[in-house]
Amino acid sequence: MSWPAASDLLVPLAPWFDRVRRDLPWRAADLDAPHPDPYAVLVSELMLQQTQVATVVPYFNRWMERFPTAHALAEAEEDTVHKAWEGLGYYRRARFLKAAAGSIAAEGWPTDLEGLAGLPGLGPYTAAAVGSIAFQWPTPALDGNAFRVLARLLLLEGEPKDRATELRAWLSPALAAFGPSRLTQALMELGATACLPAPACARCPLSLSCGARLAGRTAEIPPVAKRAKPKASTLWLLALEAQGRFLLQAPAAKGLLAGLWRWPTVEAAEAPPGPPAPGSSPVLAWPGWTQVYTHRREAVTPLRLRLERPFPAAEGLHWVPESDLPALPLGKRDQRLRSLLDTAGETPLETPTLESLLSPFRAPL
Ligand code: SF4
Known part of the structure; x- marks a missing residue:
């Protein structure tokens, strides 16, 4: 490779970062x-994977009050941990963090x-960032931000x-020259605040030496990956209520939604259209989204759906007392239904027959 040395090219980056860096609760005052x-x-770092800084800050503060050390997190109940993560999305991260804390509490920090990189949930990027x-x-x-900055700077x-x-x-010699913590965070900060997909080169400390800017090619470097079209589906989300209890799916041990309770x-x-079954409780619908x-x-x-009495539920489903609902960790979609329970505004729905809705959730006879 014939790139100029990073320790020359990145000279303006460290003092720029010292001047503009945001005061974030996880940032140390002394970067040396x-x-x-x-x-x-x-x-x-785990919270910032896939999530914006502004969203993470209040979660981080609450988390550190609740689980101030790796030992405290390792000893916490799974449900408590998932509840504290509720709303942050990508719930696997909460499980990984707890598992990593367990390893650190038992064996100390890796050296x-x-x-x-062997700790749960730490890929090459997160391991290097923590290191x-x-x-x-x-x-x-x-990460994606750092790759974008370097691609443009070096006209890759x-x-x-x-x-x-x-x-x-x-990059490695520049980290040693300017301080690993400072330079790593400076690159992240530049990617998050100036070298955005539509870059603000006027406020960039590297603009005089940036290859893409000098060549007028910031819009095409790096190439934007084409995203697959999201798969569309149509769902009924059910609040089935009987004698003060609601039917919920217990958390799975694995997968994207592990640790979260879910509405059926x-x-x-799958549900054929038709009027409500004669004599049954009416099916009501809130406006969808x-x-x-x-x-x-x-x-x-x-x-x-309000039923007169609970039916024997299929495997994995439980009739949960209404008073327990606020403490259950739920994903974003399911939180939204939980908050609707206290609101009016449901209207009768004429489409699904009651039995077609309930049959997947009944225990086999
Ligand atoms: S000059 Fe513009 S394109 Fe180049 S690194 Fe700075 S913000 Fe990014």
Whole structure:
């Protein structure tokens, strides 16, 4: 590679960061020493995966009050941990964080990058970020923001992630020269505040040496990956109520929604249209909404059904007392139905027959 040395090219970055850096609760005041609380760095890095800083700050503050150390988190109940994560999304991160805390509480902190990368939930980026920010190891942390900055700065053609090994080797001496914690956070800050997909080059400390800016090619570097169209589905989300209890699906042990309680759902196409069964409780509907996930788009209609008595529930489903609902960890979609329970505004729904809605949730005879 014939790139200028990183320790020359990035000279303006460290003083710029010292001047503009945001005061975030997980940031140490002294960027030249190891972080006084590596656990705080670990928590912040896991929370910041896929989530904006502004969203993370209040969660981080509450989390650190509730689970101030790796030991406290390791000993906490699963439900309490998921409840504290509720609303932050990508719930696997909460499980990984608890598992990583368990390992740290039992065996202490790993002493090298390989050991950090072996903790649950820490891929190469998060391990390198924790290594440099918490421990001052010269381990370059390249996330999407850092790749974008470096691709533009070095005028890289093609996908910069394909050159991760070269870029890490190039960046490493600069981390040692300017301080691993400072430079890692400076790159992140630049990617988050100036070198955005539509870059604000006028406020960038690297603008005089940026290859893409000088070539007038910031719009095309790096190339934007085409996203697959999200899969669309139509769901009924059911609040089935009987004698002060609601039917809920208990948390799965694995998968994207592990640790979360869920309302029963029916794919709308599965329930044939028809009037409510004679003599049955009416089915009521609240106004629906569209729930958007990375790979999925759900048109959700929340329904309320009041039954005279509970029926024996299928495996994994439980009749939960209404008074227990506020303490259950739920995903975003299911929280929304929980908050609707206290509101009026349901109207009778004429489409699903009651039995077609309930049959998937009954225990087999
Ligand atoms: S000059 Fe513009 S494109 Fe180049 S690194 Fe700075 S913000 Fe990004």
